[in-house]
Amino acid sequence: MIRRVAVLPQPPLLIPELTAGAADECAELREACLQAVQRLTSASEDWLVIGAAVGAPEVPEHASGSFRGFGVDLGVSLSRVTAPETELPLPALVAGWLRERAGASSVKIRLVDPAATPDQCELLGREMGEPAAVLVLGDGSSRHGPRSPGGEDVRAEDFDAEIRDALAKADTGSLAGLDPDFAAELGAGGRAPWQVLSALAADGDWTANVLYSAAPFGVGYHVAVWEQA
Numbered sequence: 001m002i003r004r005v006a007v008l009p010q011p012p013l014l015i016p017e018l019t020a021g022a023a024d025e026c027a028e029l030r031e032a033c034l035q036a037v038q039r040l041t042s043a044s045e046d047w048l049v050i051g052a053a054v055g056a057p058e059v060p061e062h063a064s065g066s067f068r069g070f071g072v073d074l075g076v077s078l079s080r081v082t083a084p085e086t087e088l089p090l091p092a093l094v095a096g097w098l099r100e101r102a103g104a105s106s107v108k109i110r111l112v113d114p115a116a117t118p119d120q121c122e123l124l125g126r127e128m129g130e131p132a133a134v135l136v137l138g139d140g141s142s143r144h145g146p147r148s149p150g151g152e153d154v155r156a157e158d159f160d161a162e163i164r165d166a167l168a169k170a171d172t173g174s175l176a177g178l179d180p181d182f183a184a185e186l187g188a189g190g191r192a193p194w195q196v197l198s199a200l201a202a203d204g205d206w207t208a209n210v211l212y213s214a215a216p217f218g219v220g221y222h223v224a225v226w227e228q229a
Contacts, residue, residue: 002204003132003228004043005197006036007167009190009221010051010094010137017072025216032212032223037102037135039225044132045105050193050200051091051137052114059092059109067093079106091137098135107135112192118180121192125199136197138190140220141183148218150187159186160220163194164213167224170206172198188220205229 012018013026014033040047064077065088076096077083088096095107108131112124140160143153159182166174175198183191205228212223 001132001228002130002134002201004040005134005136005201005226006040007136007194007197007222007224007226008033008036008098009139009219009223010091011139011217011219011221012067012070012090012094013217014094015067015072015074015097017074018067018070029212029214029216029221029223033098034101036211036223036225037098037104040133040135041102041104045103046131047095047099047104047107047133047135048128048131049091049095049107049109049135049137050196051089051095051109051111052189052192053089053091053111054113056111056113056116057089059088059111060086061108062106063088063092065093065096076100078109081106094137095135112196114189114192115180115184116192118176118178118195121195122176122199125196125202128196128200134197134200136193138193140188140190140215140222142187142189142219144215144218144220148215150218153186156186156215156220159183159188160213160215160222163190163220164210164222167222168208168210170201170204170208170226172202176202201226
């Protein structure tokens with residue numbers, strides 16, 4: 001049975017060594033993320049991680065990698081078992097970094113293509129069984145404000161407000177109903193992972209709370225924890 005779910009964003013700025021002097025600006029977000037994954041570890045030291053990457057490549061278990069592609073040669077591992085380094089996609093790197101700080105034993109990465117249809121996301125979620133602890137990684141719209149990475153779109157605020165409300169209520173139906181084309185227009189990379197979660201957690205009876213929801217750098221970031229009631 002799934003005991004606990006943590007929903008987090010995956011910006012590299014979570015990692016202090018990568019923030020280039022902006023660590024203090026990210027402190028509230030980082031603290032919320034660390035609180036969420038510590039609660040995840042209290043449910044299980046072995047996590048299933050759902051993220052998005054083009055082509056949905058397979059990520060080897062126990063793999064290790066580095067953030068050197070983001071400017072700092074900071075190594076991470078997906079488990080306590082030592083393994084040769086390989087090139088890991090961003091969700092795996094972030095999950096490895098979080099695992100180490102939360103004291104988890106291992107993370108198993110399952111990736112979905114960002115362009116996957118809602119039906120494909122539902123099928124993937126239904127095939128995952130019921131892991132005790134699930135970490136879902138994905139960002140909201142990248143179009144908040146004139147300095148946002150994707151360029152300002154006035155619809156971004158309402159979109160991320162709906163995501164925040166869905167996460168606060170563990171509303172799997174709302175997540176399942178997200179329009180992939182609209183989410184893509186708003187640069188919301190979390191759409192596919194959230195829809196995988198909506199299928200995986202659809203039969204649960206959840207209590208939920210949001211630890212963080214804001215767009216400090218023009219991108220919507222949400223941190224939430226769901227627990228079986």
